[in-house]
Amino acid sequence: MNRNILLFGATGNTGVEICKELNTLNIQHSAFVRKGSESKVNTNLTEIISGDVLQKKDVENGILTHDFTDIIIALGSRDLKGGNIRSLGTKNIVDTLKSNSLKCKIHIISAHGIGNSWNNLKWYEKLISKLFIGKTMKDHELQELTIKQNLSSFHIIRPVALKNGEATEKIYSCSKGSLPNGSIIRADVAKFLVKSMIEDTSGISSICNS
Numbered sequence: 399m400n401r402n403i404l405l406f407g408a409t410g411n412t413g414v415e416i417c418k419e420l421n422t423l424n425i426q427h428s429a430f431v432r433k434g435s436e437s438k439v440n441t442n443l444t445e446i447i448s449g450d451v452l453q454k455k456d457v458e459n460g461i462l463t464h465d466f467t468d469i470i471i472a473l474g475s476r477d478l479k480g481g482n483i484r485s486l487g488t489k490n491i492v493d494t495l496k497s498n499s500l501k502c503k504i505h506i507i508s509a510h511g512i513g514n515s516w517n518n519l520k521w522y523e524k525l526i527s528k529l530f531i532g533k534t535m536k537d538h539e540l541q542e543l544t545i546k547q548n549l550s551s552f553h554i555i556r557p558v559a560l561k562n563g564e565a566t567e568k569i570y571s572c573s574k575g576s577l578p579n580g581s582i583i584r585a586d587v588a589k590f591l592v593k594s595m596i597e598d599t600s601g602i603s604s605i606c607n608s
């Protein structure tokens with residue numbers, strides 16, 4: 399299948415790794431990028447589409463530029479308070495797909511601990527999540543709900559704590575149950591996401607390094 403992908407959050411720490419992986423595998427893709435962030439995209443194949451994901455018109459214009467087969471959402475916020483960029487951005491993307499009857503498959507980077515995976519966190523992970531990243535978790539909860547309630551074809555990827563570094567390609571994934579490790583390298587998240595996309599994996603995957 400010939401893929402053409404639109405990536406939201408392409409200039410983020412995980413997004414740049416996803417772009418690199420798509421570039422390495424020669425998969426056609428475009429990055430939806432805010433004005434001023436273009437220089438963070440540094441792969442040859444990536445076409446830049448300008449826009450702000452909070453502006454519905456920008457999102458619609460971006461999605462309608464090509465016949466995209468897949469949309470990757472790696473949106474986030476460097477503000478520790480979390481904000482609502484993930485849920486609002488995802489809502490604009492999903493609304494655009496629905497109002498234009500588009501069938502692109504969505505792949506999102508959420509977080510381990512969201513939805514039913516909350517029960518698989520250890521007591522101290524629950525405490526840390528509540529104390530420090532409660533708003534981010536809430537934003538991911540709303541983001542996942544928007545996807546689950548409105549789309550039939552999606553892959554939600556829930557990584558544990560993200561770290562920078564070289565890919566290890568030692569990745570453990572499961573759709574339910576606890577994880578053997580509390581962190582994963584962002585480059586491994588990118589490899590897992592792109593491989594799952596090629597294999598047409600759907601549903602929910604929690605992931606960590608093994």
Ligand SMILES: NC(=O)c1ccc[n+]([C@@H]2O[C@H](COP(=O)([O-])OP(=O)(O)OC[C@H]3O[C@@H](n4cnc5c(N)ncnc54)[C@H](OP(=O)(O)O)[C@@H]3O)[C@@H](O)[C@H]2O)c1
Pocket residue numbers: 406407408409410411412413430431432435438449450451452472473474475476483484507508509510534556557558559560561
């Ligand atoms: N940190 C962890 O340990 C951890 C663990 C599990 C899951 N996660 C989740 O993983 C995801 C990715 O994390 P990350 O660290 O790679 O994120 P990040 O580096 O903060 O990247 C966020 C991306 O979102 C983009 N963005 C923000 N506001 C935007 C807007 N209005 N319009 C268009 N783009 C916008 C940013 O663009 P700019 O470059 O223009 O700012 C950037 O590309 C996040 O959702 C995070 O919650 C994180």
